Each structure stands twice: as C-alpha cells, then as structure tokens.
Amino acid sequence: MLDIPFPPFCAFLGSLGLLCVALVSAWCQHWRGGFSLDGGSRTFNWHPVLMVTGLVVLYGAAALVYRLPNTWSGPKLPWKLLHGGLALGAFVLTVLGLAAVFRFHNSNGTPNMYSLHSWMGLGTVLLFSCQWAAGFGTFLLPWAPAWLRQLYKPIHVFFGSTILMLSVASCVSGINEKLFFSLKNGTTQYKLLPAEAVFANTLGILILLFGVLVVGALARPSWKRPDSDSLDSRQPLLSAER
Template identity: 45%
Template sequence: MAMECYIGFLVLLVAALLFGFLSVVFTLIWVLHYREGLGWDGTALEFNWHPVFLVTGFIFIQGIAIIVYRLPWTWKCSKFLMKLIHASLNAIAAILAITAVVAAFDFHNTMKIPNMYSLHSWVGLAVIILYVLQLLLGFFVFLLPFAPLSLRAFLMPIHVYSGLILFGTVIATALMGFTEKLLFSLNNPPYSSFPPEGVFTNTLGLLILVFGALIFWIVTRPQWKRPPESTPILFQPNGDAAEKVDVSTAISVSHNMDKSDSELNSEAAARKRNFALDDAGQRSTM
C-alpha cells in the first residue's frame, strides 16, 4: 500500500472508530440522563437496554467486524485467524442484538403493550433473523474446512453483499426506532418543539449515520482490499494444515492429473517415433 493511500486509510479508520465510539457514548448518556437509567425489572429501565445493546453490538461491533479484513497490519496474519476474529465479532453482535430484542419484548409484555405492530419491529426482527442465518452460513461454509472451493467461490460475493445490506438495514432500523421512541415519549414539551432530548437523540442518529457511511466507504475501496495469499494452505478433512503448495505448482499438477490416458499414450507414441527418426538419420550419415 502506497504511503498516501495508507495515510488516507488511517484517517478514515480513526474517524470511523471515533464516530462509532461516540454513538455508543451518546446512547448511554441518552438512557442514563434522559430515560432514567438501566434495569432488568420489566419496566422502561429494562427497555433502555434495547438501544444500548443494539448500538453497541449490532452497529458498532458489526461495523468493526466488516472492516477487520481491511486492516493492513493484519495482512501478515493467517486468513484463518482473521476469519475467527470476524466470526467472533459477529457472534458477539448477534448475542447483544438478541438480548436487546428480549428486553423489548419483556417490557412490552409487562406493560401490556402490543408487540410487532410497527414497521420498526417488523424490519428489526427480520434483520436479526437474517443476521443469525448469515452468521451460521459463514461458520459452516467459510470457517469450517468441509465446504468445496466451488461452493465458497459461489457464495462469497453473496455473503459480502448480504452483510453490507444487513448492516445498512440495521442503521435504518435504529433511526426508525429513535424517532418512534421520541414521538411516544416526548409530550410536554412535544418532539416538534425541539426539546433538548429530541435534539440530542437526533444528533445520536447523525453520528450513527456517519459511522455507517465511513464503514461502507472503507470496505468498498479496492485499493484497501486484503491481498490474496500466494501460498494457500490446504487443509485435511480434520482441519489440520497439511502443507503449503505454490499456486503455479498446484495448477501444473492439477493440469497433468486432468489429462486422459489416451492423451498420455499419444504423447508416448510421438516420442517413440521421434526417437526412431533421429536414430535412422544418424545411421544414414555414418
């Protein structure tokens, strides 16, 4: 990576981490200062875990998981190690998102509030289910060494595209949730009168939006893509590394293995004819 490109990457990475961290801090300030705090008793204090877990896990941690392959100082690490880190971060994000949904349902059931009536709840539950399916698919296809390479090659662009779509949908769902909560909670003064809590929460939404935009920009730049490994590791079915094979050697071996018996017999016959002709020519000149 050229120095100018590397510096540009570092600037955007620091900016993304800063906006993501501020999003988490603003969420905590919102629920602790404006929404009376946190608890797990079925009241509004339990519901306050819902935005905290979603912003921390489903947005901030998921964003880091998306760009973890783009960090240049990890390019010397094995691809398998980076897969483990990527999968672990996404697993943590999924656990926090599920816990956030449990907190919301528990609050609604305790306060006798209907569930699953708003667009926010429909999209939110759908994206969590799809996210868990994406996580399981990535685990069985890309992390475990049993899936054939052809299947991995086919699913990789789908995996990347669906991951970005889910990340963008999570951000949109969070913005809908903030607006819905403010419309229901702010009555005196109303949300339309620009109260301090409304302005503060709107600022939180902008921080999340900028964080998502920076993550999208970093992960879609081809110059910051992890370079391919020149000596891929072949794994045995039990997951142990068998040996490192040079790409050109592997291609040559596979090419020779693909030859049919008739082609090999034809090559052998041609070599015999050439040898006979050379021998006859030598005798005629003696």
Template identity: 60%
Template sequence: MRPLLLFYVLYLVCVCLGVLCVAFVSYWNHHWRGGFAWDGSGLQFNWHPVLMVTGLVVLYGNAAVLYRIPLTWGQNKLPWKLLHAVLMFMALIMSIVGLCAVFDFHNKGGTPNVYSLHSWLGISTVVLFTAQWALGLGVFLLPYSPVELRKLVKPVHVWMGSAIFILSIVSCISGINEKLFFSLKGGSNVTKPYSALPPEAVFANSLGVLIVAFGLVVLKILSNQTWERPEAGQVDGSSRPLLHDEN
C-alpha cells in the same frame, strides 16, 4: 492523500464515531430515560437501544472492516477470521438480548409486539444476521467445505453483510425516531413535545446523525477495492476453512 494514509484516517474516524455512538446512546438512556434494570419496566426497555446500537451497528461495522486493515495483510489470516467470527457472534448475542428486553417489556406491560415498521425492519435484520452468521460458520470456518462452494458463496456473503449493516442503521434510526415520538408527547411540565425540539430530542437526533456518519465511513471502507486483502496465490484466502491454516 496516499491510499494507505487515507485508509488509516478513515479507520480512525470510524473508531471514533463508533465510540461516540455507544457513548451517546448510553448517556441518552441513562440521563433522560432513567437508567437501566431488568424488571419489566421502562428501565429494562432502555437496554434495547443500547444493545442494538452497540452490537448491530458499531460492533458489526468494526467486524466488517477488520479484513481491510493493511497491518493484517502480511499475517496469518486464521486469527483474523476467528476474530471476525467472534465479533460478529458478540454482535448477534447483543441484538438477541436487545430483542428479549423489548419483548419482555411489552409483554409485561400489555403492549402489542411487532406492529410497527421499525419492529418489522429490526426483526428482519436480526433474522438475516442469524442466517448470515450460521452460513459463514458452516461455509468459511468449519473444515471440509468444498472449495467451489466457498467461492460461490463468498460474493453473496459479502453482499449480504453490507445489506444487513444498512438495515441495521435504518432500524436504529427508525427506532430512535419512534422512541422520541412516544416519549416526547408534551402536555406536562416534565417533557416538551418533540416538535419543540427539547434538549433530549436534540441529543437523540445527534445520535442518529452519528450512526449515519459511522455507517457511511464503514461503507466507504468496504467499497474501496484497493483496500481489499490481497489473496494468497490462486486460491481465495477466505476459501480456506478453519482447520486449514495459512502460513
């Protein structure tokens, strides 16, 4: 298969898997977990997985592969830099609101915060994401940043981007598993234990598989050097700050 065709096949798979991830996590929390609210109840907690999967995984992953789309290569890079930054900012806001939802729910219910491995991973991911976005804004978008600094920071920025994405997937997978263990304890006519693999468990496990599949496709796209955006001349295109447009 030709490299260009292979890219678009993978990109189409990436988009479809992303849509499925959002649809699955939304349906899970609407159908089995009772829906959504912002009142400190369990319905408020339901916003947490939806916002984290949508923002920290799906939106983040699509923003990460934006520069790899060949149709953008012959165009001015400035709009795509802005779109990349805006999508990442939206993902960051979603993740912060998702954290607020779970912290508020825990505080109103008297549940301890930040004691599980999932919470440690999630908090670390959002903190790193915040630092990464602020660094990208200061170095790659704002004017008058030294060219040598941009060249020095770019490899770190790219590596951190992939690392944060992987941490996001691990955090979401561990969160799904933790939620199922807490919710499907059995001992009643309402729910069966997780070990009995009731329909909710099958559905949520499938969501986890979709998230992993989405992550693998994104990482495959990012790892293929032939799909990197060609540089403009001798100067790294990503080294141009926001107010220095490319023609």
C-alpha cells in the same frame, strides 16, 4: 472518498463508534431514567444501547477486519476467527437487546411487532443470523469445498453491507419512534425540539454517518485485501490438515 491511509480512517471511525455508544447510553441514563431489569421502562433502555453497540458498532468493526493492512499477509485463519468472533459478539448483544424490548412490552401489556421499526429490526436480526451461520459453515467448517467458498464469498460480502445499512435504518427509525412516544402529553412536544429531541436526532445522524463510512470503506478498492490462493486462505478452521 479522500485519499487517506486506512489506519487514521479506522481510528476516526472507531472514535465515532464509541461516541455513538456513549451518546445512546447518556440519552437513556439522563432522559429515560437509567437501566434496570424489572421489566419497566428502564428495562427497555437496554434495547437501544445494546442494538447500537452490537448491531451497528461491533458489526461494523467485524465487517472491516479484512481492510486492516495486517491481514494482507501471513496466515488468514486468525483474522477469520476475529471476524467471526466480533460478529458473534454483535449477535449476542443484539439478542439481549431484543429480549429487553420483548420483556418490557410483555410486562406492560404492549403489543409486539406492530410497527415498521419492529418489522425491519427483527428482519435484520434474522438475516444477520442466517449470514453468520452461512459464513461459519462455509468458511470455517471442513465440509465446504473451495469452489463453494469462492462462489459464496461475494454473496457474503454483499449481505454484510446490506445488513449493516438495515441495522442503521432500524436504529434511526427506533430513535424516532421512541421520541414520538415519549415527547407528547406531559412533556415538551417533539415538534418543539426540546433538548432531548436535539440530542437524540444528533445521535441518529452520527449512527447514519458511521454506517455510511463503513460501507464506503468496504467499497473502496485500494483498501480491499488482495486475493490470495494460498493454502491458509482456503483452509477451514476444523480441517485435519495443520
């Protein structure tokens, strides 16, 4: 990656994430009819918006918390709380996104869990839930000894990047699947690249770019938080010692 400071890179990445959220919202509003909670197609539209916002953008923000230079000195506990809170927010939005698509399918008699996209998406969410629970139990609760936290830390980091890339793959495959289902009889076919297809394909490329940049930032050695053996870096949230 280019030798640039993290803050401007972070600002660019944040703008890219907001752009992804804005574009998926515009796609669902302009071409897919908007949003509703009636169980119809407009209920489904919450699914891509919430998944991109939670499972990709907010999750990516949570992953990059410890790359902020402000986290490299001083107490680590507030940054632990921010990291865990952002991840929890991403998980809540993801669950709401799943609820929207299952409600749409059930209301319209559409089978659930038959496509590769659905398998990959649900598997990603299940892995995400295990990752958050294991991280909370290991790094924030008082029962985990220091040796266990040290042992689990690289595993936690590895699966963090893995879940993000699975999230990106799930979102991109979902966009493609929706276009195949929507742009067929009665509409301009997907293969003829109507305006909606170009717009949604561009959205998919931007989501992929966002994920690649986040993983690249996580892998860059100069942006990693220096290891610290201070008491605060080893202290869980609910410890009796303050």
